[in-house]
Amino acid sequence: MNEIVQDYIEDYIRGLIPEGNPLLEAFRVRAAADEIPIIHPEVQNYLEILIKSRNIQSILEIGTAVGYSASVFAAAMDAHGQVDTIERSLKMVSEAEENIGELGIGNQVNLILGDALETVETLTKSYDMIFLDGGKGHYIHLLDACLKRLKPGGVLVSDNVLFKGMIASDALVIRRKITIVKRMRKYLEAISDHPQLMTTVLPLGDGLAVSWMKN
Numbered sequence: 001m002n003e004i005v006q007d008y009i010e011d012y013i014r015g016l017i018p019e020g021n022p023l024l025e026a027f028r029v030r031a032a033a034d035e036i037p038i039i040h041p042e043v044q045n046y047l048e049i050l051i052k053s054r055n056i057q058s059i060l061e062i063g064t065a066v067g068y069s070a071s072v073f074a075a076a077m078d079a080h081g082q083v084d085t086i087e088r089s090l091k092m093v094s095e096a097e098e099n100i101g102e103l104g105i106g107n108q109v110n111l112i113l114g115d116a117l118e119t120v121e122t123l124t125k126s127y128d129m130i131f132l133d134g135g136k137g138h139y140i141h142l143l144d145a146c147l148k149r150l151k152p153g154g155v156l157v158s159d160n161v162l163f164k165g166m167i168a169s170d171a172l173v174i175r176r177k178i179t180i181v182k183r184m185r186k187y188l189e190a191i192s193d194h195p196q197l198m199t200t201v202l203p204l205g206d207g208l209a210v211s212w213m214k215n
């Protein structure tokens with residue numbers, strides 16, 4: 001059961017999304033079979049629209065996993081678009097490298113092995129979009145470093161911010177997830193009240209926060 005939106009609504013919305021790039025579709029099926037938690041189809045659809053409509057050319061991603069969302073982003077941008085993506089698991093980075101190589105988009109995706117909590121601080125580039133999809137308890141600790149790397153007018157997109165409904169309802173909180181829940185609530189308050197940001201939280205997938213950095 002889905003705690004964010006009713007299953008029938010989610011199924012209906014997913015049913016409206018046309019079949020996309022067959023190579024990416026096959027990649028999604030493989031990742032799902034391996035139980036890798038990749039972006040939900042409706043989140044993918046929304047992000048593709050965001051990237052294309054805003055002519056986004058540079059993206060920083062936190063949390064590569066097997067490289068699925070990074071591949072979607074690279075495909076949504078034109079051939080000059082660049083994705084820098086950070087992943088702390090060597091196994092995941094190796095798999096992502098293989099997957100991205102097979103798709104022939106290695107020139108657009110820069111895989112960075114490391115813990116985002118240390119790595120983001122070392123980056124010097126500025127990005128049109130930052131996609132936060134790493135450890136859910138770390139978003140609050142990454143916020144300042146990410147904002148330093150976001151261009152004015154850019155967007156910070158944070159996935160899983162409603163975390164199976166637990167963020168909005170104490171009744172749904174699983175005790176061992178309480179730290180993540182507290183930190184995510186703090187994060188949502190921080191991005192909602194931040195003087196440099198304008199934020200909306202969308203009940204898409206597991207909850208998606210979209211924050212625009214004021215010019």
Ligand SMILES: C[S@@+](CC[C@H](N)C(=O)[O-])C[C@H]1O[C@@H](n2cnc3c(N)ncnc32)[C@H](O)[C@@H]1O
Nearest residue numbers: 038039063065068069087088115116133134135
């Ligand atoms: C939800 S998965 C990412 C899915 C991917 N964005 C996609 O949609 O295809 C989260 C990934 O973040 C990585 N991760 C978690 N905390 C991290 C951190 N502090 N630094 C770098 N990677 C991290 C995990 O190892 C995991 O592979």
